[in-house]
Amino acid sequence: MNTAKQYWLMKSEPSEYSIDDLKRDKVAPWFGVRNYLARNYMRDQMRVGDMILFYHSSCDAVGVAGIAKVASAPYSDETQFDRQGKYYDPKATKEKPRWQLVDVQFVKKCKEVIPLAELRREVALKDMIVLRPGNRLSITPVTEKEFGAVIDFSA
Numbered sequence: 001m002n003t004a005k006q007y008w009l010m011k012s013e014p015s016e017y018s019i020d021d022l023k024r025d026k027v028a029p030w031f032g033v034r035n036y037l038a039r040n041y042m043r044d045q046m047r048v049g050d051m052i053l054f055y056h057s058s059c060d061a062v063g064v065a066g067i068a069k070v071a072s073a074p075y076s077d078e079t080q081f082d083r084q085g086k087y088y089d090p091k092a093t094k095e096k097p098r099w100q101l102v103d104v105q106f107v108k109k110c111k112e113v114i115p116l117a118e119l120r121r122e123v124a125l126k127d128m129i130v131l132r133p134g135n136r137l138s139i140t141p142v143t144e145k146e147f148g149a150v151i152d153f154s155a
Helices: 019-025 036-045 116-119 143-155
Strands: 007-014 027-029 051-056 063-070 105-115 139-142
Touching: 007 063, 019 027, 019 036, 019 051, 019 063, 019 105, 027 143, 036 116, 036 139, 051 105, 063 116, 063 143, 105 143, 116 143, 139 143
Parallel strands: 007 051
Antiparallel strands: 007 139, 027 105, 051 063, 063 105
16 A cells, blocks of 8 residues: 555536635535546545645636645545436445545645646646646646646745
C-alpha cells in the first residue's frame, strides 16, 4: 500500500459544484463519478491528506480554481441507489456497491482561475494528463512537480 502523499486533479462543473461551494461547505463528498478508472483512483489510491487541484470544467473560465485535500477514506456513493437521481445505477446494490467516493476539504481558492491556455504554456506541465488531447477523465493523478508548478501560478 502506498503511504506517500499523492496529488490529484479533480474536475467539477461550477454550475454543479464550485470551489466557492466547497469553501462554504468546508468538506463535501465527491459523488457522482461514473467512470471506472476515476472510481478506482478514489477507491484504491487516494489517501487522507492527498492534495487536490480543484478544476472548473464546462464553463467560461475553465482551469484550476483552487486547492483541496482528501478528507476521508473511500466509501460507498449513496447516489447510486437513488432511483430518482441522475447518478442511479440499477446494477448497484447495498451488498455490492459499484461506486465509491471520498470526501474533499477546502484548502484555498485561487485569486483567479488559472486558465487551461496558461497551463498549456507552462513547460513544467507538458506531460500533465489533463492537458493531453482527448482527456476527459474527471479525476487524474498529478505529479508533485506539476502540483508545485500550478501552485506557483496561484501565488
